[in-house]
Amino acid sequence: xxDVRLNRGLSAPPALEDVPRETSGAVQTCLxxxxxxxxxACCGCDRTPEESAGYSRARRKMRAAFRARRADVLRLVFFGxxxxxxxxxxxxxxxxxxxxxxxxxxVLEGIALSNGTNWRLDQVHRFAxxxxxxxxxxxxxxxxxxxxxxxxxxxxxxxxxxNSLRWHRDAAHVxxxxxxxxxxxxxxxxxxxxxxxxxxxxxxxxxxxxxPRRSCRQYAAWLATAAGPRPRPAPPALTLRLExxxxxxxxxxxx
Ligand code: SF4
Numbered sequence: 001x002x003d004v005r006l007n008r009g010l011s012a013p014p015a016l017e018d019v020p021r022e023t024s025g026a027v028q029t030c031l032x033x034x035x036x037x038x039x040x041a042c043c044g045c046d047r048t049p050e051e052s053a054g055y056s057r058a059r060r061k062m063r064a065a066f067r068a069r070r071a072d073v074l075r076l077v078f079f080g081x082x083x084x085x086x087x088x089x090x091x092x093x094x095x096x097x098x099x100x101x102x103x104x105x106x107v108l109e110g111i112a113l114s115n116g117t118n119w120r121l122d123q124v125h126r127f128a129x130x131x132x133x134x135x136x137x138x139x140x141x142x143x144x145x146x147x148x149x150x151x152x153x154x155x156x157x158x159x160x161x162x163n164s165l166r167w168h169r170d171a172a173h174v175x176x177x178x179x180x181x182x183x184x185x186x187x188x189x190x191x192x193x194x195x196x197x198x199x200x201x202x203x204x205x206x207x208x209x210x211x212p213r214r215s216c217r218q219y220a221a222w223l224a225t226a227a228g229p230r231p232r233p234a235p236p237a238l239t240l241r242l243e244x245x246x247x248x249x250x251x252x253x254x255x
Contacts, residue, residue, distance in 0.1 A: 027109070028071035029224045032058050033217070034090070036081030040115045040157055042138075042150040046215050047080050054080070055089055062093065066100045074106050078132070079113040079220040087123045094130035101131070111136065111223065113216045115150070117157050119164035121171075128171040135172050136223070137161060140179045140213060142189040149179075149213070165199055165206065173204065177219065180210040 035054020083090040101108035110132030140149040143158040
């Protein structure tokens with residue numbers, strides 16, 4: 001099953017306008033397994049067990065990627081637990097990445113895979129200033145389906161994600177990766193809610209992507225094969241692409 005991106009919303013907040021978002025040069029992608037804890041216990045998660053050596057390993061891998069520079073743009077994809085589970089450590093790692101990229105004249109493009117449940121606006125801003133402005137968050141359906149598939153250790157993971165998207169995503173572009181095998185009823189309920197919340201329109205719309213259900217590790221591996229220019233700014237509304245024939249999710253069908 002291929003992934004289908006529904007809309008291509010992007011916008012950068014004014015404070016970040018001078019940070020280059022895209023270049024025409026080649027992109028080198030490096031996956032960084034943070035080895036952090038996670039707030040969720042998803043079915044089928046295959047993340048690396050937490051261990052103190054995990055963070056040093058991540059740092060070594062990042063340094064090696066800078067030393068082995070092969071392109072003008074270095075895309076670092078952070079996964080493995082959640083960046084917001086250890087925000088100080090993540091910021092520290094990003095600080096080093098930002099300094100290295102500046103010293104070596106490399107454009108840094110940070111992407112974080114997050115469970116989306118524990119964002120804080122000040123941390124999102126700080127991570128953005130250090131090069132991470134793209135987040136990928138999995139949604140396995142409306143609340144009941146998502147909470148069943150990706151249960152939080154505390155509370156409803158779905159509600160917490162919604163709160164992050166409502167209040168804490170300024171300065172960040174968010175791509176929601178939605179399980180493409182959802183039933184029609186669940187898909188309709190989810191898309192109706194996202195429309196009611198107006199998350200797909202306005203100054204900083206989220207992008208919706210339908211694809212197979214994956215763990216963060218599997219999704220990071222998929223992202224590595226999808227290297228290329230990042231999505232470009234789109235009209236501030238939910239727009240559909242033509243390759244939707246196998247995903248029955250158009251607004252028209254929602255009435
Ligand atoms: S799949 Fe991702 S979000 Fe889910 S428990 Fe594993 S690391 Fe956390």
